[in-house]
Amino acid sequence: MSGGVDSSVAARLLADKDYDLSAVFMRNWDTRDESGTDIGCEWEKDWQDVQQVCKSLGIPCRMIDLSRQYWNRIFEPALRIWESGETPNPDVWCNREIKFGALLEHLPMDSRSGQRSWFATGHYARKDWSLDGRPKLLTAKDELKDQSFYLSSISETGLARALFPLGSLTKVEVRKLARQYHIETAERPESMGLCFVGERGKFSDFLSSYIPFNPGPIIDLTTGTEIATHQGLWGYTIGQKARIPGMLQKMFVARKEHLSNTVYVVPGGNHEALYMDVVNSRDWAWIWRDSPPQEVFSDSGLRALVKVRHRAKNTPCTVHQDPNGHVTITIDEPQKGVSPGQVAAIWRDDWCLGCGTITTTDQSSALRDERLFELAQQSQEGYLMRQQQSAQYILDDKRIQNS
Numbered sequence: 001m002s003g004g005v006d007s008s009v010a011a012r013l014l015a016d017k018d019y020d021l022s023a024v025f026m027r028n029w030d031t032r033d034e035s036g037t038d039i040g041c042e043w044e045k046d047w048q049d050v051q052q053v054c055k056s057l058g059i060p061c062r063m064i065d066l067s068r069q070y071w072n073r074i075f076e077p078a079l080r081i082w083e084s085g086e087t088p089n090p091d092v093w094c095n096r097e098i099k100f101g102a103l104l105e106h107l108p109m110d111s112r113s114g115q116r117s118w119f120a121t122g123h124y125a126r127k128d129w130s131l132d133g134r135p136k137l138l139t140a141k142d143e144l145k146d147q148s149f150y151l152s153s154i155s156e157t158g159l160a161r162a163l164f165p166l167g168s169l170t171k172v173e174v175r176k177l178a179r180q181y182h183i184e185t186a187e188r189p190e191s192m193g194l195c196f197v198g199e200r201g202k203f204s205d206f207l208s209s210y211i212p213f214n215p216g217p218i219i220d221l222t223t224g225t226e227i228a229t230h231q232g233l234w235g236y237t238i239g240q241k242a243r244i245p246g247m248l249q250k251m252f253v254a255r256k257e258h259l260s261n262t263v264y265v266v267p268g269g270n271h272e273a274l275y276m277d278v279v280n281s282r283d284w285a286w287i288w289r290d291s292p293p294q295e296v297f298s299d300s301g302l303r304a305l306v307k308v309r310h311r312a313k314n315t316p317c318t319v320h321q322d323p324n325g326h327v328t329i330t331i332d333e334p335q336k337g338v339s340p341g342q343v344a345a346i347w348r349d350d351w352c353l354g355c356g357t358i359t360t361t362d363q364s365s366a367l368r369d370e371r372l373f374e375l376a377q378q379s380q381e382g383y384l385m386r387q388q389q390s391a392q393y394i395l396d397d398k399r400i401q402n403s
């Protein structure tokens, strides 16, 4: 339980069904880890809320400190990904590594069945069983609140023990129930921001206390000219507006290039260079790890639905997997703002099958404007050449000084 409306209502619904309940609150962020900031200990407030709600529901609760695991398994790796120019999705990996990973390991074993106890959360998702008894992750009834995207990386073992009591309710119904049950946190607003880290004002300011500045050029992809300097690739997200001082025209981030430390922008939020329809991925994980759908290995591939970020709509696509496990997704309708580092998850109707991290995106020949990509190539080569030249000048300078 997080102390919020959703997990509190979930607990109450299970209590009404006579489950033998106990609650666990995870403390996953230690504000002492925050470099140079003094933001206060929000987890203490959440923990108080959990204790208060549990007291009125009459169920025991305890706190588990998983902040070291969160730092090592989620936050540190995410910082390295931001630094490399990709935009990670720590919340998806948090569900796999922490909630349905480290936490599950703490759950007591049921003496009768020899299995771990059931594990309920306030996620908006549903679960069903296949005919041969395997758990299926399904989308929630409330399409707007559906969180199956965030759960798409969890394993079959974790899913098998999971209960999602809110899966068939809408958020409006859940809030109504919270008021009806007089749950203390019924009016608590939706939590925002990075899972467990919480809201942190301007996110790029928060990141800049962990990642060193690394200035590089911002290049207009349509002209190949350098129009500004950025302070680090991590401050820019593909598809989003890029603030360019002194420029009236609104520019949007089309690409980020790690090798040359370059941000490429285009004028206008609907520019064709912002739309991608081919997605390559790494670390692909099927929820049923040992039995991917066999169609992905055939020439025609698996027809499915894909989501490339939480609020994107599920879009028809074709999925292929090569013998090395790499998954490529070709999307029927080009998507805006598909970002390496983010997660692509796939569904068959309402059944979520798994997800992977986006490595590269591309435009199929129907979309591609070769001229733009030649310009990008040239400006990248030009930038690398200038870097080599300035390195040579520094060397020459040193030689002159030494002699």
Ligand SMILES: Nc1ncnc2c1ncn2[C@@H]1O[C@H](COP(=O)(O)OP(=O)(O)OP(=O)(O)O)[C@@H](O)[C@H]1O
Binding pocket: 001, 002, 003, 004, 005, 006, 007, 008, 024, 025, 026, 027, 028, 099, 120, 121, 122, 123, 190, 191
């Ligand atoms: N600190 C925590 N300790 C234990 N469980 C948590 C914690 N944070 C989240 N959860 C569990 O994960 C579920 C989803 O969390 P998330 O933050 O995505 O949703 P939420 O809408 O903010 O949920 P809530 O209203 O319960 O805070 C929660 O409903 C809860 O069951």
